[in-house]
Amino acid sequence: MGVVIESSVWEPNPGLYIFIFFASLFSILAFPYASNKYSSTGSSSSSSSSKAPSLFDHGISPTASSLRFQRNFLLIYSLASVMEGLWSVFGEFELAYYGLSREQMMFSLCVGFAASLLIGSFLGVLSDLIGPKKVCFLFCILHLFLGLWKRIIDHPSVLAASICLSLAASIFSFSFETWMVVQHEEQGHRQDMLSETFWLMSFFESASLIGSQVLSNWLIGNNVDKNMASHSTAAIFLAIIALVCLLRGWTETPQKVALKEYRASFSTYVFGDKRIWLLVWAQACLHFSVAVFWILWAPTIVADGREVHLGLIYPCFLGSRMLGSTIFPWLISGLSSLRTEDCLVFAFIIMGLVLSITAYDYQEIGVLVTLFCIFHAGLGMIFPSLARLRTMYVPNALRGGMISLSQAPANAAILLFLVQGKYYNNIGNSTIIAFAALGLFTAAGCMHVLKRWGKQPYQNWHKL
Secondary structure, eight states, rough: OOOOOOEOOOOOOOHHHHHHHHHHHHHHHHHHHHHHHHHHHHOOOOGGGGSOOOOOTTTTTHHHHHHHHHHHHHHHHHHHHHHHHHHHHHHHHHHHHTTTHHHHHHHHHHHHHHHHHHHHHHHHHHHHHHHHHHHHHHHHHHHHHHHHHHHHHHSOOHHHHHHHHHHHHHHHTHHHHHHHHHHHHTTTOHHHHHHHHHHHHHHHHHHHHHHHHHHHHHHTTOOOOTTHHHHHEEEEHHHHHHHHHHSSOOOOOOOOOHHHHHHHHHHIIIOOOOOHHHHHHHHHHHHHHHHHHHHHHHHHHTEEEEEEEEEHHHHHHHHHHHHHHHHHHHHHHSSSOHHHHHHHHHHHHHHHHHHHHHSSSSOOHHHEEEEEEEHHHHHHHHHHHHHHHHHSSOOGGGGGHHHHHHHHHHHHHHHHHHHIIIISOSSOHHHHHHHHHHHHHHHHOOOOOOHSSSSSSSGGGGGO
C-alpha cells in the first residue's frame, strides 16, 4: 500500500486583505472628524494653543489652484510608480525565463547597485544644478529607452538593463519629491498641504505598485511565450504619457547656480550642520534595510521548502505601507503630543525588532508575513516623516543632492554584502538582516539626538 504525501501551498488569509483595506479606509475617513473635533475643543482651551497646528486646517479651505497642483502631481507620481513597479515585479521572472543562473542574477544585481553608487549618488547634485524637472524627464526617458530596446531586441543586455533600472530607481527616490517641494514654494501654496502631499505620495506609490503587479499579471495572462514583451509595451506607453504630463506641467524656474557656489552652499548648510548628518545617517540606514528586505524576503519565507504563493503576499506588504502612511497625519496634526522625531524613534525601534526576530531564529510563514507587514506599516509612516524633516532642515536648492548622497553609504554596504554574502556565500542571510536591524536601531538613536538638537518650534529653514 503506497503512502500519499499531501503537499500544501501556503497562502495568506483573505481576511488580511479585508482588514488592511478597511483599516486604511477608516483611518482616512475618521481623521477629518477627529481633527475637527480637536479644533473645536482647542478653541475653548488655552492649553491647546501650544500644540502644533492641524495638518488639515479645515478652518481654511484649500484653494482650487492648490488642489489642482496636488492632483496633477500625484497623477504624474503615480505613473512613475507604476513604471517602477512593472520592472521590479517582472524583473526576476524575466531573468529566470531567459535562463540566467543564480550567479548571473547576482552579478546583474551587483552591477546595478554599483551604478547606483558610482553614478546615482551624484544625480541629485545634477538635479539641484539643472532643475529637478529635467531629471524627472531623464527618469521617463530611461524607462522609454529600455522599453523600446526590449521591443526591438529579443535578448537585450542584462547588465545594461540593470544599469538603466538602477539609475531610474535612484532618480525616482529624490527627483519627484524635490520637484514638488520646489514648485510648492514657487507657487506659494500653504505649508500644511506640503505635509499632506508627503503622506499621499507614500499612499499612492504603494497603491500604484499593487496596480503594477495586477497589470503585469493581466498582460502576461496564460501565454508567457507570446506575451513576454507586453510589459515593455506598457512601459513605453506609460513613459510617453508621463512625458506628456511633464511637458504640460508647471514651468520650472531656470537654475543659474554655478558648481562652485553650489559646493560652497552644500558645505555650509549640509556638511556644516550636524543635525543634517543625523538625518543623512537615518536615511542611509533606512535605504539599506529596505534593500535588504526586498532581496531576502522571499528566500526567508521559502526557507523550509514549502511552496508559497509569493505573488499573494506582495500586496499585503504594500497594503500595510498604505495603512502606515494614513497614520502619519494623525501623529503630526496636534491630535498627538508626539513630535515627528518621537514617532520616528518608535518606528525605527519597532522595525529593528522585527528584523532582529527574523534574523535570530526561523519563524512560521504566517509569523514572518505578520512581521513583514509590521515592517512595511512602519515604512509608510517613516517616509513622509523624513520628508517633513528634510523640509525643516534642508534648503530646497540642496535637497536632491542631500538625498542622493545619503544613499551612497547604503549602496556601498549593499554591494559589499551582495558580493560577500550572496555571490561568494561568505556571509549568511541572517547576518545581513542583523546588520540591517542594527542600522535601524542607530537611526532611532539619531532621531532621539535630533530631537534634542532640533528646531523649536517647528519651522522650515526658510522662515528662520
